[in-house]
Amino acid sequence: MSTVSLRGAAQVLLPPEDGLPYLRRPGELRLEPGSVTVSGGVIAALDDDPAADVVIDVAGGAIVPGFVDCHTHLPFAGWRAEEYEQKVTGVPYEDIARRGGGIAASARALAETSDEAVLAQARAIRAEMLAHGTTTFEAKTGYGLSVEGELRLVRLARELGPAAVTGLFAHAVPPGYRAAGWMDEVDRLAAQADVDALDIYVESVAFRNEDLDRLGAIARREGVPLRAHVEQFNANRSVPVALAAGARSVDHLACLHPDDLAPLAAAECAAVLLPGAEFLGAEETAPGRALVDAGAICVLATDCNPGTSPVISLPLVIGLAVRRYGWSAREALAACTLNAAWVLGMSDRIGSIELGKRADLVVLDTPVEHLPYRFGRNPVRAVIAGDVVWQWP
Numbered sequence: 001m002s003t004v005s006l007r008g009a010a011q012v013l014l015p016p017e018d019g020l021p022y023l024r025r026p027g028e029l030r031l032e033p034g035s036v037t038v039s040g041g042v043i044a045a046l047d048d049d050p051a052a053d054v055v056i057d058v059a060g061g062a063i064v065p066g067f068v069d070c071h072t073h074l075p076f077a078g079w080r081a082e083e084y085e086q087k088v089t090g091v092p093y094e095d096i097a098r099r100g101g102g103i104a105a106s107a108r109a110l111a112e113t114s115d116e117a118v119l120a121q122a123r124a125i126r127a128e129m130l131a132h133g134t135t136t137f138e139a140k141t142g143y144g145l146s147v148e149g150e151l152r153l154v155r156l157a158r159e160l161g162p163a164a165v166t167g168l169f170a171h172a173v174p175p176g177y178r179a180a181g182w183m184d185e186v187d188r189l190a191a192q193a194d195v196d197a198l199d200i201y202v203e204s205v206a207f208r209n210e211d212l213d214r215l216g217a218i219a220r221r222e223g224v225p226l227r228a229h230v231e232q233f234n235a236n237r238s239v240p241v242a243l244a245a246g247a248r249s250v251d252h253l254a255c256l257h258p259d260d261l262a263p264l265a266a267a268e269c270a271a272v273l274l275p276g277a278e279f280l281g282a283e284e285t286a287p288g289r290a291l292v293d294a295g296a297i298c299v300l301a302t303d304c305n306p307g308t309s310p311v312i313s314l315p316l317v318i319g320l321a322v323r324r325y326g327w328s329a330r331e332a333l334a335a336c337t338l339n340a341a342w343v344l345g346m347s348d349r350i351g352s353i354e355l356g357k358r359a360d361l362v363v364l365d366t367p368v369e370h371l372p373y374r375f376g377r378n379p380v381r382a383v384i385a386g387d388v389v390w391q392w393p
C-alpha cells in the first residue's frame with residue numbers, strides 16, 4: 001500500500017472529539033483547513049507528508065470521511081422504469097400491482113436472472129456508488145419471496161461483498177402465505193442464514209407490529225441487530241414496538257407519529273431517513289429537523305432499490321435532506337458517515353477522520369456547503385479506501 005498525502009484542503013471534516021460512536025449534535029463537527037496522510041491503509045497523520053508516494057492536491061476543496069450507505073436493497077435484477085412513468089402520470093398503485101408490478105415484479109425478474117447477471121448488475125451499481133464517494137455499503141435480501149429465493153439472495157449478497165448483509169426476509173408476504181405463517185419461515189431462515197442483521201417491512205401492505213415484535217425476539221436469539229422499515233406511508237405506531245424490541249434502527253419515518261419522536265430521540269436507536277424514496281414516491285417528509293433538534297441519532301441512506309428509490313448517490317441524498325429537512329451540510333454529512341457506520345456496528349473503525357481509523361476518505365473539489373447547494377452535481381474527485389481506489393477521470 002502506498003503512502004498518500006491529501007494536501008492543502010480548505011476544509012477537513014473532523015469530529016468534536018475522538019472515539020465517539022455517533023453524533024447526537026452533528027453541528028459540532030469541525031471544518032478546518034489542513035492535510036491528511038494515509039499510510040498502511042489507515043489515517044496516519046492530520047498533516048502533509050512531503051515524502052508520500054502519491055500526492056493529491058485538494059486546494060479549495062474538502063476532505064470528508066468515505067460515505068456509508070447503510071440502507072440499500074442490492075442485489076436485485078433489472079429496473080422498473082415503466083412503473084415509475086405509470087406512477088407519475090397518475091396510474092393508481094393498485095392498478096400497477098394488478099398488472100404484476102411492485103415487489104412481485106422484482107421477485108419475478110430475480111427468479112428469471114442468472115447469478116452471474118444479478119452480480120454483474122450489482123457490481124456496476126456498486127462502481128457508480130464508489131464514484132459518488134460511498135466506501136461502505138449494506139445489502140439486503142428481500143426479493144427472493146420464497147425460502148430458496150431468500151437463501152440464494154443471502155449467498156449473492158455475500159458474494160457482492162458489502163460490509164453487512166441484512167436478512168429482509170419479511171419484505172412482502174409471499175403468495176400462498178399469511179403474515180404469521182411466513183413469519184414461521186422467517187424464524188427458520190434467521191436460524192439458518194448467515195446474516196449480520198434482520199429487517200422487516202411494517203406497513204398495511206406488508207407485515208404488522210406483532211410481526212415486528214416477533215422478529216425482535218428472533219434477532220435477540222440470533223444475537224444480531226434488529227432493523228425495521230416503519231412509518232413510510234402510514235403512522236402505524238411501529239416505533240414504540242421497535243424501541244421495546246431493542247432495534248438498532250428504524251428506517252423511513254415519513255409518517256412518524258409526533259408522540260413517538262421524543263422517545264426515539266432519547267433511545268440508542270438510529271432514525272434512518274430516506275429522502276430519495278420520499279421525493280421519488282411523493283411521500284410525506286420525515287421530521288428531520290425536529291429529530292436533529294431532539295438529539296436523535298440521525299442517518300441518511302439511498303434506499304437504493306428498483307421500485308421506490310433507484311438512487312445510488314449520497315451527494316444527491318444530502319442535497320435532498322438539506323433542502324427538505326432544513327439541515328446544514330454538516331448535519332447531513334454526519335448522517336451518512338459516523339452515524340451510518342454506527343448502524344452497521346463499524347463506527348469504531350470508519351465514519352470519521354481520526355488517527356488510526358481505516359483510511360476511507362473522499363476528496364471534494366468544493367467546500368462542503370457546495371455539496372447540497374450545487375444540487376445533483378457529483379463533487380467527488382478522489383476516493384480513498386486504504387489506498388486511492390477511484391479518481392475523477
Ligand SMILES: [Zn+2]
Binds near residue numbers: 071072073229303
Ligand atoms: Zn428499504
